[in-house]
Amino acid sequence: DTEVTQTPKHLVMGMTNKKSLKCEQHMGHRAMYWYKQKAKKPPELMFVYSYEKLSINESVPSRFSPECPNSSLLNLHLHALQPEDSALYLCASSQDFNRARTYTFGSGTRLTVV
Amino acid sequence: AQTVTQSQPEMSVQEAETVTLSCTYDTSESDYYLFWYKQPPSRQMILVIRQEAYKQQNATENRFSVNFQKAAKSFSLKISDSQLGDAAMYFCAYRTVYGGATNKLIFGTGTLLAVQP
Numbered sequence: 382d383t384e385v386t387q388t389p390k391h392l393v394m395g396m397t398n399k400k401s402l403k404c405e406q407h408m409g410h411r412a413m414y415w416y417k418q419k420a421k422k423p424p425e426l427m428f429v430y431s432y433e434k435l436s437i438n439e440s441v442p443s444r445f446s447p448e449c450p451n452s453s454l455l456n457l458h459l460h461a462l463q464p465e466d467s468a469l470y471l472c473a474s475s476q477d478f479n480r481a482r483t484y485t486f487g488s489g490t491r492l493t494v495v
Numbered sequence: 496a497q498t499v500t501q502s503q504p505e506m507s508v509q510e511a512e513t514v515t516l517s518c519t520y521d522t523s524e525s526d527y528y529l530f531w532y533k534q535p536p537s538r539q540m541i542l543v544i545r546q547e548a549y550k551q552q553n554a555t556e557n558r559f560s561v562n563f564q565k566a567a568k569s570f571s572l573k574i575s576d577s578q579l580g581d582a583a584m585y586f587c588a589y590r591t592v593y594g595g596a597t598n599k600l601i602f603g604t605g606t607l608l609a610v611q612p
Contacts, residue, residue, distance in 0.1 A: 423586055423602035479598055486540035
């Protein structure tokens with residue numbers, strides 16, 4: 382298995398809702414990443430988990446809450462989002478954080494906040 | 496801080512022709528990785544090619560090749576025999592080989608490639 386699987390593919394949520402995005406990989410990678418991508422822009426790093434510990438938080442608002450229950454699974458919990466949070470959320474993984482020579486990306490979750 | 500610049504927001508190429516996408520970067524480091532990623536409408540970021548800065552030989556992957564000019568800090572992507580499936584957004588990216596908080600992918604702004612039949 383050489384894929385990063387993200388669910389759901391599309392999500393529409395109200396500003397008072399609570400929802401979660403899920404990312405899964407079975408390549409034995411020990412680093413996992415969340416990115417936010419606006420249309421026709423490059424991805425922006427949000428969080429990095431290395432060996433299931435949060436290594437980097439790029440000053441992301443607390444309405445985004447990451448979780449790494451095990452080495453294969455990464456969640457992003459969403460609460461009280463704003464319309465400007467509408468974007469494509471990409472998950473990625475690499476074998477190791479410090480020595481990553483390649484990254485595998487998922488197909489993303491298209492989030493719309495109404 | 497490292498930066499990556501893609502000066503061509505959009506490019507167009509005829510099917511079967513060759514196109515070159517430009518990328519320049521700025522860094523004070525001597526060792527690093529450079530990447531070209533492709534993002535088609537399916538949204539998944541797909542690694543096209545990777546170059547390790549300590550290697551002088553330009554990387555190639557089938558129809559894709561790079562022209563890596565370390566002194567000029569230039570890393571262009573050449574696509575030969577362009578196919579309709581090559582139409583996508585292409586991102587150039589940089590990553591240090593050293594560990595620490597700066598060890599992350601730095602993306603350029605992207606080049607949207609259209610392939611004309």
